[in-house]
Amino acid sequence: xxxxxxxxxxxxxxxxxxxxxxxxxxxxxxxxxxxxxxxxxxxxxxxxxxxxxxxxxxxxxxxxxxxxxxxxxxxxxxxxxxxxxxxxxxxxxxxxxxxxxxxxxxxxxxxx
Amino acid sequence: xxxxxxxxxxxxxxxxxxxxxxxxxxxxxxxxxxxxxxxxxxxxxxxxxxxxxxxxxxxxxxxxxxxxxxxxxxxxxxxxxxxxxxxxxxxxxxxxxxxxxxxxxxxxxxxxxxxx
Numbered sequence: 001x002x003x004x005x006x007x008x009x010x011x012x013x014x015x016x017x018x019x020x021x022x023x024x025x026x027x028x029x030x031x032x033x034x035x036x037x038x039x040x041x042x043x044x045x046x047x048x049x050x051x052x053x054x055x056x057x058x059x060x061x062x063x064x065x066x067x068x069x070x071x072x073x074x075x076x077x078x079x080x081x082x083x084x085x086x087x088x089x090x091x092x093x094x095x096x097x098x099x100x101x102x103x104x105x106x107x108x109x110x111x112x
Numbered sequence: 113x114x115x116x117x118x119x120x121x122x123x124x125x126x127x128x129x130x131x132x133x134x135x136x137x138x139x140x141x142x143x144x145x146x147x148x149x150x151x152x153x154x155x156x157x158x159x160x161x162x163x164x165x166x167x168x169x170x171x172x173x174x175x176x177x178x179x180x181x182x183x184x185x186x187x188x189x190x191x192x193x194x195x196x197x198x199x200x201x202x203x204x205x206x207x208x209x210x211x212x213x214x215x216x217x218x219x220x221x222x223x224x225x226x227x228x
Contacts, residue, residue, distance in 0.1 A: 043218040098163050100146050103155035
């Protein structure tokens, strides 16, 4: 069966520090991969998605970037964090528009 | 482009009572519809999905939803809720596109609070 792993579960970082969140998927090949951010009391906002190694699409302009160095690995990064980057970050994988996406357990990011 | 509206940000209900969480969508193309549940500090878990066929869809934990194309709605229902159903519920829509990654558009969520 397929599983998705995200880490760390929680992270507290100072403003201006770098960021690296990692997501890996097991049990499937060539998945579509997604990064979402969930702000308190709001829905999920799609940040990035990837249909293959090295292929990244950005949905909103922001202080973050994403990379997909391997088929089942998706990384969310920042060179300098802002206070507004705080939130709950979720990674997800899927296989097509007629199939649901499956989510990891998320990373709670707090910026001080 | 698609959009999803969940009009109720919070729904309080007593245990064993029925509940309906409302979801309306708009889209210029055919859609696939999903309901997800999120427990505190966890990711989203799929409750049910509508892809095609019967408009009444049954999901996990006793939930069901009905797709109504004319009213562009996909309301979630449960005939008798339990304390453990307390969570945030998200409606999501995916447009029918060929050859591209699916992109889900989420509503802002409905907090279901079940009390004794």
